[in-house]
Amino acid sequence: MxxxxxxxxxxxxxxxxxxxxxxxxxxxxxxxxxxxxxxTTVAKLLKALAHGGVVTASRGASGGYRLARPAEAISIAEVVAAIDGAIGVTQCSIHGPDCTRTTFCSTKPHWKRINDAVGTALAAMTLAEMTPANLFAQWLKLPPKPGPTEGQGAAP
Amino acid sequence: MxxxxxxxxxxxxxxxxxxxxxxxxxxxxxxxxxxxxxxTTVAKLLKALAHGGVVTASRGASGGYRLARPAEAISIAEVVAAIDGAIGVTQCSIHGPDCTRTTFCSTKPHWKRINDAVGTALAAMTLAEMTPANLFAQWLKLPPKPGPTEGQGAAP
DNA sequence: TTAATTTAGGACTGTTCCAGTACTCAATAA
DNA sequence: TTATTGAGTACTGGAACAGTCCTAAATTAA
Structure with a gap:
C-alpha cells in the first residue's frame, strides 16, 4: 500500500x-x-499549495511563487494536506457521523490513536529537513540547518 | 486523504x-x-488474511476460519499488510530503484523516517486492543485484557 | 494604452485502481 | 458419495486520480 x-x-x-x-x-x-x-501538473499543484497557504503567488509578468514562510516553519503534513486534504486513517476518521454502523463498530474508537501517530510523523518533518543541504547533516544526525543551496529536485 | x-x-x-x-x-x-x-467481499478478505498468516482456514463441511495466533500477538500492521501489501509512504518507498529520478531527487532519503513512524504506529496496536472488551479499559487507560466476549463488529 | 506574461479557477478527459461479483476446482466431514 | 466450505482466478462497473486545456484576471513593460 x-x-x-x-x-x-x-x-x-x-x-x-x-x-x-x-x-x-x-x-x-x-x-x-x-x-x-x-x-501543467506543476501549475495545478502550485495553485493547490497557494490555496493551502504553503506558498504565496504573485501574478503578472515576472510573477511566480515562493514559500509563504521559512522552510523550517512548514511541515510535510501541511504540504500533503494542501493537496490530498486532511489526513485520516479510515473513512470514519474523516466523515465520522456518516458511518451507519457507528453504534456497533468496535474498531472506530481505536483508529484515533493510529491517526494521531501518522499525523505526528508527518508534522514532525519540515521542508527544511527535506532539502539536499541537510542530507549530509541528516547522515551525521546533526540538527537541521536553514541555509539555501544551489538547485536540485524531482522524483518518480 | x-x-x-x-x-x-x-x-x-x-x-x-x-x-x-x-x-x-x-x-x-x-x-x-x-x-x-x-x-463475497468477506470471503475474499478472509482468503487474503489466510494468505498473510493472520488467520488459519480449514476446508470442507463445518470448516471455517480462526486467528492464527492469540489476538495480543497480531498487530494491525500485519492485518493491513495482508490486504494492502507492504506499507510505503511514496512510490519510491516501495519500488525504490524503479524511480528514474533517484540520482537527483533530494526528498527520497527522508521518506524512510516518516515511513517508519507510520509502520510503528500500526505495529504498536494489536487486535486484542481493538475488541469491544477493551473499550472500557482503553477509556480508563488500563493495559489491554485478552479475554473473549459476546459478538460485535462492522463499519462504514 | 496596449501587449505580453503569469497566476486563478474552472471544466474536461482518459486511465488506472478499487470494490465487489461470479465461477470453477480442491478438500473435508457426514 | 454427496453436501459443504475454502482456494484460486477471472471479470466488471464505478469512482478516483493524473493530467490537459481554456478563459478570465492581475501585473509589468513597452
Missing amino acids: IILSKLADYGVIIATQLATQPERQANAATLAEETRLPR | IILSKLADYGVIIATQLATQPERQANAATLAEETRLPR
Whole structure:
C-alpha cells in the first residue's frame, strides 16, 4: 500500500525545490523544468499549495511563487494536506457521523490513536529537513540547518 | 486523504470479530452477517488474511476460519499488510530503484523516517486492543485484557 | 494604452485502481 | 458419495486520480 498520492509526492518535491532558494521567486514553468515534472501538473499543484497557504503567488509578468514562510516553519503534513486534504486513517476518521454502523463498530474508537501517530510523523518533518543541504547533516544526525543551496529536485 | 483502503478497514473489522471469540471456528457467511459486510467481499478478505498468516482456514463441511495466533500477538500492521501489501509512504518507498529520478531527487532519503513512524504506529496496536472488551479499559487507560466476549463488529 | 506574461479557477478527459461479483476446482466431514 | 466450505482466478462497473486545456484576471513593460 502507498500512503501518499503521486500528486502529494510531487507537491513535496516542488515545495522542497522552493525551499532550496527561499528568496527567489520562481514561476511554474521554471519549477517544472527543475523538478522534471510535467508543466501543467506543476501549475495545478502550485495553485493547490497557494490555496493551502504553503506558498504565496504573485501574478503578472515576472510573477511566480515562493514559500509563504521559512522552510523550517512548514511541515510535510501541511504540504500533503494542501493537496490530498486532511489526513485520516479510515473513512470514519474523516466523515465520522456518516458511518451507519457507528453504534456497533468496535474498531472506530481505536483508529484515533493510529491517526494521531501518522499525523505526528508527518508534522514532525519540515521542508527544511527535506532539502539536499541537510542530507549530509541528516547522515551525521546533526540538527537541521536553514541555509539555501544551489538547485536540485524531482522524483518518480 | 484516507490512508487505509476500505478493504483493509474491513479486514481489521473481520479480524477483530474473530478476536472476540478466539476459540470459535467461524465461516465466511457467519462473519459477514455479524459484521454486516457483503458475503463475497468477506470471503475474499478472509482468503487474503489466510494468505498473510493472520488467520488459519480449514476446508470442507463445518470448516471455517480462526486467528492464527492469540489476538495480543497480531498487530494491525500485519492485518493491513495482508490486504494492502507492504506499507510505503511514496512510490519510491516501495519500488525504490524503479524511480528514474533517484540520482537527483533530494526528498527520497527522508521518506524512510516518516515511513517508519507510520509502520510503528500500526505495529504498536494489536487486535486484542481493538475488541469491544477493551473499550472500557482503553477509556480508563488500563493495559489491554485478552479475554473473549459476546459478538460485535462492522463499519462504514 | 496596449501587449505580453503569469497566476486563478474552472471544466474536461482518459486511465488506472478499487470494490465487489461470479465461477470453477480442491478438500473435508457426514 | 454427496453436501459443504475454502482456494484460486477471472471479470466488471464505478469512482478516483493524473493530467490537459481554456478563459478570465492581475501585473509589468513597452
